[in-house]
Amino acid sequence: MNLRKINIPPILKNKYILTLVVFGVWMLFFDQNNLWDKRKLNSRINQLEKQKHHYQVEIEQNERKLSEIQESPESLEKFAREEYLMKKNDEDIFVIIEP
Template identity: 55%
Template sequence: QTLIRKPMKALNRTIRLVLPLLRNRYVIAILAFIIWIGFFDQNNLLERYELSQRIKELERQKIHYQQEINSNKQRMQELQSDPENLEKFAREQYLMKKPDEDIFVVIEE
């Protein structure tokens, strides 16, 4: 009996404290505003969080692609500056050959 009454007394005490607040129209208006902004508004908090996560992912991709662009520019500069590098690149990437050569493609696993 006493084990059941203690939680009930605490619940009754909480209800007695909260009930007058819920009758106050300003508190109701503030709660409605918070709920509206949190869930129903066009720019609600859930969508803002998802959009911020998407922005972070896109920024990571941007950094990756910028690094890739820089490495490709460096590679292009090397190819344009040295004809031997250009010939090596053409042979490796496009399997180009001289008329009297044979090509053997070795695929490493």
């Protein structure tokens, strides 16, 4: 088959355009930093940012609880009763579990 008889558009005969197209395809699909991997990494970054925000809020809440507990013995007693089911010697504890 003779290549001169095949009708190729003149823009594809230009070696610079052809090189640019091959380079673009290589970068989009075959390079280690291709679009698919970048998209997955951006998704993972967004997920980790949400987790980071969640944990920062949780840390702030725990710091507030800690400072409240350290400030007054009444709140320390309340915390011990609620979280660890501690009691005084003359008390009974009833645990109610809601369905």
